[in-house]
Amino acid sequence: MKILLAIILTEALTELTHAEIFDRLRTWIQSWGWFTEELLGCKYCLSVWFGFVSVALVFSDQWVILLFCYCIIVHRLSNFLHLIFSYLRDLQFNLRIGRKSS
Numbered sequence: 001m002k003i004l005l006a007i008i009l010t011e012a013l014t015e016l017t018h019a020e021i022f023d024r025l026r027t028w029i030q031s032w033g034w035f036t037e038e039l040l041g042c043k044y045c046l047s048v049w050f051g052f053v054s055v056a057l058v059f060s061d062q063w064v065i066l067l068f069c070y071c072i073i074v075h076r077l078s079n080f081l082h083l084i085f086s087y088l089r090d091l092q093f094n095l096r097i098g099r100k101s102s
Contacts, residue, residue, distance in 0.1 A: 002058050009054040009069055012076035014047045 016022065017040065026040055039045055057069050 003055075005069065005073055006051070006054040006058040008073045008076055009058060010047055010050045012072045013050045013054065014043050015076070016072070017046060018043070 017026065030040060039049075054069075057065055060066060
């Protein structure tokens, strides 16, 4: 179960790094030089490092760290649930799906 949580956390953290709210942090890290621009630009590469971090966090015994992890996991899973409900709503109202262009 903890491995599944670590997988979801890794995916969530990888996606969150490209959110607008982290623009300043990304710019600051990229100003360090080295290979940071390539690392932050490649979600696949970034997910490898977040995988290490996620496993360490999820297998931690600190309740504050686990609470942080669970909040991010719930956030990510709720996004997927929102996509499913949005898709079903579009099907119900025949929006965007199956619409033929004339």
